[in-house]
Amino acid sequence: MSARSSGDSLDSAASVNGVAIIGAGPAGLSALHQLLTSSQSLKIEMIDSQVRIGGQYWRHQEGSEFPAIDFDPRKNSAQSHEITWHLASTVWQIEKLEGGFRIHLASNVGDVTSSVEVEKIIIATGASERTLPFKNWTAPGVMSAGALQSLAKEYQVIPGKRICIVGSGVFAMPVAKSIKETAKKMGTEVEVTIIEAQSMTRWWRNSLAFLLNPSKIFEACGFLIFMKVNGVKRISKRMVRGVKIEAGGIVGLNVARVRSDLRPERGVEFLPGDLVATSFGFIPDMTLASILGLERRELSGDVVVVVNANQRTSIDGIWAAGEITGIGGHELAITEGAIAARDLLQRRSPLLKWRRVRQRLFTRGLTKIYPVSNRWVESLDDADIVCRCEEVTAGEIKESAHQLGADSARTAKLFTRAGMGLCQGRICQRNVKEIIDFVRSDGKSASDPNRETVRPIGGVVTLGGLSD
Amino acid sequence: MAKSFSFNGDGINFQSGDSVAAALIRSGYRALRRTRFAGQERSIFCGIGQCFDCLVIIDGKANQRACLVPAKQGMQVEFQEGAGKA
Numbered sequence: 001m002s003a004r005s006s007g008d009s010l011d012s013a014a015s016v017n018g019v020a021i022i023g024a025g026p027a028g029l030s031a032l033h034q035l036l037t038s039s040q041s042l043k044i045e046m047i048d049s050q051v052r053i054g055g056q057y058w059r060h061q062e063g064s065e066f067p068a069i070d071f072d073p074r075k076n077s078a079q080s081h082e083i084t085w086h087l088a089s090t091v092w093q094i095e096k097l098e099g100g101f102r103i104h105l106a107s108n109v110g111d112v113t114s115s116v117e118v119e120k121i122i123i124a125t126g127a128s129e130r131t132l133p134f135k136n137w138t139a140p141g142v143m144s145a146g147a148l149q150s151l152a153k154e155y156q157v158i159p160g161k162r163i164c165i166v167g168s169g170v171f172a173m174p175v176a177k178s179i180k181e182t183a184k185k186m187g188t189e190v191e192v193t194i195i196e197a198q199s200m201t202r203w204w205r206n207s208l209a210f211l212l213n214p215s216k217i218f219e220a221c222g223f224l225i226f227m228k229v230n231g232v233k234r235i236s237k238r239m240v241r242g243v244k245i246e247a248g249g250i251v252g253l254n255v256a257r258v259r260s261d262l263r264p265e266r267g268v269e270f271l272p273g274d275l276v277a278t279s280f281g282f283i284p285d286m287t288l289a290s291i292l293g294l295e296r297r298e299l300s301g302d303v304v305v306v307v308n309a310n311q312r313t314s315i316d317g318i319w320a321a322g323e324i325t326g327i328g329g330h331e332l333a334i335t336e337g338a339i340a341a342r343d344l345l346q347r348r349s350p351l352l353k354w355r356r357v358r359q360r361l362f363t364r365g366l367t368k369i370y371p372v373s374n375r376w377v378e379s380l381d382d383a384d385i386v387c388r389c390e391e392v393t394a395g396e397i398k399e400s401a402h403q404l405g406a407d408s409a410r411t412a413k414l415f416t417r418a419g420m421g422l423c424q425g426r427i428c429q430r431n432v433k434e435i436i437d438f439v440r441s442d443g444k445s446a447s448d449p450n451r452e453t454v455r456p457i458g459g460v461v462t463l464g465g466l467s468d
Numbered sequence: 469m470a471k472s473f474s475f476n477g478d479g480i481n482f483q484s485g486d487s488v489a490a491a492l493i494r495s496g497y498r499a500l501r502r503t504r505f506a507g508q509e510r511s512i513f514c515g516i517g518q519c520f521d522c523l524v525i526i527d528g529k530a531n532q533r534a535c536l537v538p539a540k541q542g543m544q545v546e547f548q549e550g551a552g553k554a
Contacts (some may be wrong), residue, residue: 056516109529147515422531
């Protein structure tokens with residue numbers, strides 16, 4: 001059992017010799033915000049792989065006001081604390097020391113390495129987008145919805161004239177909004193169509209979660225009104241089968257009607273477009289959690305970190321918050337980050353914990369509205385590429401299950417190289433797993449949440465960088 | 469004076485804060501490299517440095533993620549063929 005003070009704010013964390021927060025998104029910044037309220041002077045290492053803080057959710061233009069919680073940590077770094085910002089830095093390894101950890105950092109290019117030693121870690125590495133493969137999804141002009149949003153919001157770039165956002169989940173709405181807003185600012189015209197696999201009426205299934213989170217009702221209505229006013233088209237119960245390319249580039253996409261389990265019905269419809277963005281939810285970034293050997297479990301198809309009520313992980317001195325403990329969006333991440341940091345400072349958070357209950361109910365509800373069952377595999381042709389890095393097709397992966405006995409993404413990787421490339425399976429591993437699960441006629445798969453996501457090195461490091 | 473870098477010899481203007489990929493796409497470029505096996509054209513995909521699809525050669529160095537590297541005045545960016553080595 002953990003040591004716990006009985007007082008509200010004893011700050012007996014006096015002996016804390018350094019805290020690292022890995023991930024400067026909503027969860028990490030919220031944790032930082034709490035740590036800054038400590039009366040003890042803390043040495044804090046803030047680490048993020050991006051050039052700017054804010055994570056994926058608060059991507060912003062350089063130099064613009066930081067649209068974060070209710071503080072801007074760049075302006076608010078209290079004098080008594082020593083914050084070191086390690087931006088554009090990838091953690092590629094973490095060593096356990098006596099009473100602490102050594103965190104190895106590399107520049108994004110991988111050739112400059114350094115390390116920091118800390119006593120405690122709050123890990124908040126967030127999530128990346130889930131994409132599903134389809135015909136020609138590797139072509140230039142097909143990108144994740146997150147990439148499209150970042151182009152629009154962070155760089156004021158509108159990369160097409162007729163943009164189609166295909167997939168499932170609520171994320172398409174803020175992306176469509178960002179595009180329309182940026183286009184308006186730039187005085188350009190852009191057509192945006194959202195192609196959603198699920199039916200709108202499924203929202204009724206989440207009514208309890210909405211009632212507990214009334215602000216979400218307003219948020220949803222806000223998006224719907226925005227889309228109506230700005231002419232964002234919505235097509236439901238359709239899923240992309242492939243992108244059509246002619247000499248000049250992308251001319252549109254074929255979509256098929258799908259049932260709620262994503263099983264396609266016969267026949268396709270053509271929709272014109274010159275840029276396709278795709279998004280099927282999010283996948284927790286478990287790279288560092290697995291390197292650390294934190295206990296993991298499966299939660300609605302995702303592998304997530306096991307945490308207790310105070311966001312503590314299975315390893316003493318390490319807390320986890322945000323998407324890696326279960327996909328839940330930025331508000332839940334803020335709550336969890338705050339709880340983690342307060343626990344580190346030996347403070348209690350009863351109100352935050354109630355908020356967490358409400359927010360978790362809401363996001364669990366969302367996963368029920370937008371399930372991604374592995375029947376999507378039926379939409380795939382054998383020639384379609386699944387592993388983008390190693391250019392491995394769906395047919396090769398299916399064959400590894402049928403002919404060679406592959407029973408998990410890991411074994412399929414050994415046979416086909418799917419997931420062995422530069423991205424280390426970040427894009428395809430989940431899809432490979434679902435293809436294997438789908439085609440194994442015995443229905444058995446050997447997937448193990450504590451093995452599947454292990455990558456021995458957390459980022460790109462050059463041998464030259466190591467030898468320096 | 470607009471700031472610029474070169475892409476295969478073409479001048480590409482960029483704004484402060486731009487990544488290499490953002491500046492290229494704003495200028496109407498899409499394909500950034502060709503794959504090792506099938507020779508397929510690729511561009512930015514995930515936009516956050518995870519997928520390694522937007523690899524380009526920057527100042528002679530292959531396999532740089534165009535979505536992560538900030539654009540700098542005078543940078544020489546090249547389309548990457550395969551693994552980026554002759």
